[in-house]
Amino acid sequence: xxxxxxxxxxxxxxxxxxxxxxxxxxxxxxxxxxxxxxxxxxxxxxxxxxxxxxxxxxxxxxxxxxxxxxxxxxxxxxxxxxxxxxxxxxxxxxxxxxxxxxxxxxxxxxxxxxxxxxxxxxxxxxxxxxxxxxxxxxxxxxxxxxxxxxxxxxxxxxxxxxxxxxxxxxxxxxxxxxxxxxxxxxxxxxxxxxxxxxxxxxxxxxxxxxxxxxxx
Numbered sequence: 001x002x003x004x005x006x007x008x009x010x011x012x013x014x015x016x017x018x019x020x021x022x023x024x025x026x027x028x029x030x031x032x033x034x035x036x037x038x039x040x041x042x043x044x045x046x047x048x049x050x051x052x053x054x055x056x057x058x059x060x061x062x063x064x065x066x067x068x069x070x071x072x073x074x075x076x077x078x079x080x081x082x083x084x085x086x087x088x089x090x091x092x093x094x095x096x097x098x099x100x101x102x103x104x105x106x107x108x109x110x111x112x113x114x115x116x117x118x119x120x121x122x123x124x125x126x127x128x129x130x131x132x133x134x135x136x137x138x139x140x141x142x143x144x145x146x147x148x149x150x151x152x153x154x155x156x157x158x159x160x161x162x163x164x165x166x167x168x169x170x171x172x173x174x175x176x177x178x179x180x181x182x183x184x185x186x187x188x189x190x191x192x193x194x195x196x197x198x199x200x201x202x203x204x205x206x207x208x209x210x211x212x213x214x215x216x
Contacts, residue, residue: 015132016170017043017123019141021065027130046122052114059122063115063141069093077108098145115141116148120155123167128160138170 014028025043027034044060053071055062072078078096101108119141127135135156142152149169156167 013130013132014134014136015126015130016136016138017119017126018139019063019119019137020139023060023063023122025126027132043122043126046125048118048122050114050118052111053118059118063118063122065091065094065141068111068115069097071111072097072108075107075111077105077111094140094144101145102147109147112145112148113151116145116151117155120152121159123152124156124159127156127165128162131162134168135165136168136170142169 012030016026016028018024018026023043025041044058046059047057048055048059048062049057050062053062053067054074055067061067072093078093078100097108097112101112119137123135123137137152142149146169149167153167157164
């Protein structure tokens with residue numbers, strides 16, 4: 001599954017949680033991503049609360065990039081952040097916010113730490129519900145500001161009622177979207193290599209080439 005290093009021999013279930021402009025999750029069971037017949041579930045409406053971030057009381061509307069930028073505009077952390085968001089996209093504005101936080105702006109640091117706290121609590125809720133053997137997080141909400149991973153882990157530990165378990169950050173870092181596209185495009189080949197070769201016609205051609213030799 002996306003973001004994993006190597007599965008321990010005893011690992012049978014793994015939970016992956018993604019957060020950036022949207023939030024999502026995937027559950028791997030026995031080496032395969034669980035895909036319900038009716039379609040994947042969603043964690044966007046998970047109940048959360050943050051006075052600093054605002055939102056509608058749901059996870060995605062509270063921790064998404066746009067939600068964080070809306071809070072930054074409201075708190076006047078970065079002059080001109082509203083116009084930059086409209087013209088250059090939220091990615092540019094988030095970069096500005098991270099830069100200001102790393103320069104020592106206390107409000108910016110507290111805002112990003114609050115996002116991390118909410119995310120950590122949400123991951124704890126999912127972990128307690130699904131109880132996977134491994135927990136991996138990814139997406140720029142986690143990877144672009146690693147300084148806040150301490151808050152993610154603290155909220156995760158405080159929020160989970162099960163035995164302690166570590167959180168692992170995806171090895172793809174900020175390239176998780178590119179990696180995800182590659183994994184999706186190759187998933188059919190990995191799941192059924194012979195079937196994929198048959199569908200492409202490559203296996204039939206190979207069998208035709210080797211048939212005379214096999215009969216000789």
